[in-house]
Amino acid sequence: GLNINPKDEL
């Protein structure tokens, strides 16, 4: 899926 907020990666 798409990574829209929240982002867990740095």
Add this chain to the structure above:
Amino acid sequence: MNIFRLTGDLSHLAAIIILLLKIWKSRSCAGISGKSQILFALVFTTRYLDLFTSFISLYNTCMKLIYIGCAYATVYLIYAKFRATYDGNHDSFRVEFLVVPVGGLSVLINHDFSPLEILWTFSIYLESVAILPQLFMISKTGEAETITTHYLFCLGLYRALYLFNWIWRFYFEGFFDMIAIVAGVVQTVLYCDFFYLYVTKVLKGKKLSLPA
């Protein structure tokens, strides 16, 4: 969180701290591109604005704060405290040739046309090319101090480990983020030439110097 992601983050942290300590201990930022460091500070600033909007974990928040803090500390050391040692003549990469296209691209290609998401996208694209002023500087002077090459190796290794993290996450979580992956591949590829020199020269105890 998997082992690639964790070691990637730690490698990133190691790179940042190696650079800070190198400058602090030698009281000099010779050979370091201040422009790349400004770009990294900009990368962290635009990416971690979600510190204000969402809490993910204590680990996440702490690492973001450390990265941002160290990035600005590095810029401060280069442009203020040890400014006299800054090699501005060799740090001549035109950063507007990176920032302007990256800004345009992040407005055009993003997951969601919202301010935070566009800034996050901008930071991902910018990070992928932010090291170019540093690599340009090394190619111009034809050499790099060994400690600087350790910094670059850790920084390149970090994004390479993130690639493995994304492969892991795709197989085990069905997760993928095309923007991060494509930018991450570009970023890692930019280090390949350097990785080769690092393995063939620095790890064999030689100084990294390029043929004239």
